[in-house]
Amino acid sequence: MHALISGASVAGPVLAYWLCRHGWRVTVVEKAADMRAGDGGHAVDLFGPAVDVVERMGLLDRVTAARTANDTITLFRPGRKPITLATADVAAGISGRHVEIMRGTLAGILYEATRDDVDYRFGTVIERIDGTTALLSGGATIEADLVVGADGLHSGVRALTFGPERDHRRFLGAYLAVYTLPDVLGAGPTVAAFTAPGLAATVYPTLTAGSSRALFLVRTAEEFENRGPELLADLVGDRLGPRVGAVLEHAAAARDFYLDDISQIRMDSWSRGAVTLVGDAGYGPGPAVGGGTSLAAAGAFVLADELREVTVGEIPQALQRYGERLAGPVRHSRDVGPKVLDAIVPRSPAQIWATAQVMRLLPRLPAPVRRRLTSFGGGATKMLDGLELG
Ligand SMILES: Cc1cc2nc3c(=O)[nH]c(=O)nc-3n(C[C@H](O)[C@H](O)[C@H](O)COP(=O)(O)OP(=O)(O)OC[C@H]3O[C@@H](n4cnc5c(N)ncnc54)[C@H](O)[C@@H]3O)c2cc1C
Numbered sequence: 001m002h003a004l005i006s007g008a009s010v011a012g013p014v015l016a017y018w019l020c021r022h023g024w025r026v027t028v029v030e031k032a033a034d035m036r037a038g039d040g041g042h043a044v045d046l047f048g049p050a051v052d053v054v055e056r057m058g059l060l061d062r063v064t065a066a067r068t069a070n071d072t073i074t075l076f077r078p079g080r081k082p083i084t085l086a087t088a089d090v091a092a093g094i095s096g097r098h099v100e101i102m103r104g105t106l107a108g109i110l111y112e113a114t115r116d117d118v119d120y121r122f123g124t125v126i127e128r129i130d131g132t133t134a135l136l137s138g139g140a141t142i143e144a145d146l147v148v149g150a151d152g153l154h155s156g157v158r159a160l161t162f163g164p165e166r167d168h169r170r171f172l173g174a175y176l177a178v179y180t181l182p183d184v185l186g187a188g189p190t191v192a193a194f195t196a197p198g199l200a201a202t203v204y205p206t207l208t209a210g211s212s213r214a215l216f217l218v219r220t221a222e223e224f225e226n227r228g229p230e231l232l233a234d235l236v237g238d239r240l241g242p243r244v245g246a247v248l249e250h251a252a253a254a255r256d257f258y259l260d261d262i263s264q265i266r267m268d269s270w271s272r273g274a275v276t277l278v279g280d281a282g283y284g285p286g287p288a289v290g291g292g293t294s295l296a297a298a299g300a301f302v303l304a305d306e307l308r309e310v311t312v313g314e315i316p317q318a319l320q321r322y323g324e325r326l327a328g329p330v331r332h333s334r335d336v337g338p339k340v341l342d343a344i345v346p347r348s349p350a351q352i353w354a355t356a357q358v359m360r361l362l363p364r365l366p367a368p369v370r371r372r373l374t375s376f377g378g379g380a381t382k383m384l385d386g387l388e389l390g
Pocket of ligand 1: 029042
């Protein structure tokens with residue numbers, strides 16, 4: 001049996017790995033010209049069952065060794081003493097099992113683990129799908145038994161099979177921006193955090209000495225077409241103070257500047273015939289706020305599990321079972337993003353004050369109270385709680 005997967009980031013390689021283990025032949029097409037290994041992209045989180053998936057792939061030691069070292073977070077407020085606490089205390093309520101790693105690093109590890117068994121084609125996209133026959137950019141045709149879109153929020157397979165993105169996306173009323181810049185804050189090995197009503201920024205060191213990465217979350221009811229650094233500058237203004245002003249000055253020069261709306265992908269069903277979606281492509285819970293990496297890894301594992309011993313004719317039923325097993329976690333995941341946004345992008349000065357008090361108290365509170373305060377109303381692990389990996 002032959003699977004054609006679009007997308008080689010998290011869900012794609014995890015699915016490819018397990019399908020190969022179950023005896024499938026796998027081709028992966030990826031839009032990017034090459035593997036974005038190294039510490040590129042942004043930090044992502046593996047929680048609970050997603051850590052189990054990586055462990056079952058025999059990769060937990062490598063993933064843990066490559067994790068980010070953002071062990072403390074420091075909240076800076078104008079005219080006030082900074083407050084520092086351990087990120088483990090903040091993550092305590094989300095999951096007992098948690099690894100933070102740069103997405104590019106994780107993708108690189110997953111690629112290395114699969115490259116000998118999988119036919120990877122970089123700089124390639126699917127241009128047309130007819131049943132399970134796909135026309136690739138460059139002119140090749142692949143006749144697969146299964147076509148999978150693991151190609152993220154702006155999925156090409158979704159657009160070709162289920163119609164335009166606007167029919168499946170729900171805007172959560174916020175934007176996010178990420179880019180790499182020199183270590184202008186000199187804040188050391190800590191995540192420097194800044195907030196103002198409707199705004200949150202963090203700046204953290206990358207694994208490359210002298211370089212750091214900035215992440216901005218901005219609440220706005222309005223949607224924008226033009227998403228360049230000037231939009232970020234307009235949205236943030238000088239509301240986060242001069243230190244963040246210095247960070248913003250580097251946005252225009254950043255080669256990896258990224259600005260996008262925070263939207264969820266909401267579909268009643270993400271399979272049609274023998275075409276399906278996995279990860280952000282089918283059920284993205286909202287970038288940076290929804291635990292999408294864990295859902296992508298766990299979803300890919302479950303999909304492969306359902307395809308373990310099927311014949312070609314049984315694939316649609318297997319995809320239906322995959323949808324049923326993921327329905328609960330996906331439904332739950334839709335509550336996570338708005339709750340996390342509420343918690344980390346304060347709406348008022350009073351909320352900023354309250355957050356600072358919680359940060360100050362957190363290390364001194366008993367573990368159960370600490371966990372409850374940092375669980376974001378159930379959070380990313382809870383959404384995967386009911387998921388049986390089998
Ligand atoms: C700025 C930012 C911050 C984030 N922070 C966090 C976080 O803190 N914690 C967390 O858990 N998650 C976070 N996320 C979300 C996380 O990155 C995703 O949930 C996760 O990467 C989903 O994995 P995926 O494999 O489904 O899709 P993606 O990682 O989006 O991968 C899709 C892949 O498909 C490729 N592709 C795209 N279009 C095509 C096409 N037409 N044809 C072929 N290939 C294509 C892309 O190049 C990419 O390699 C963040 C996301 C962003 C953008």
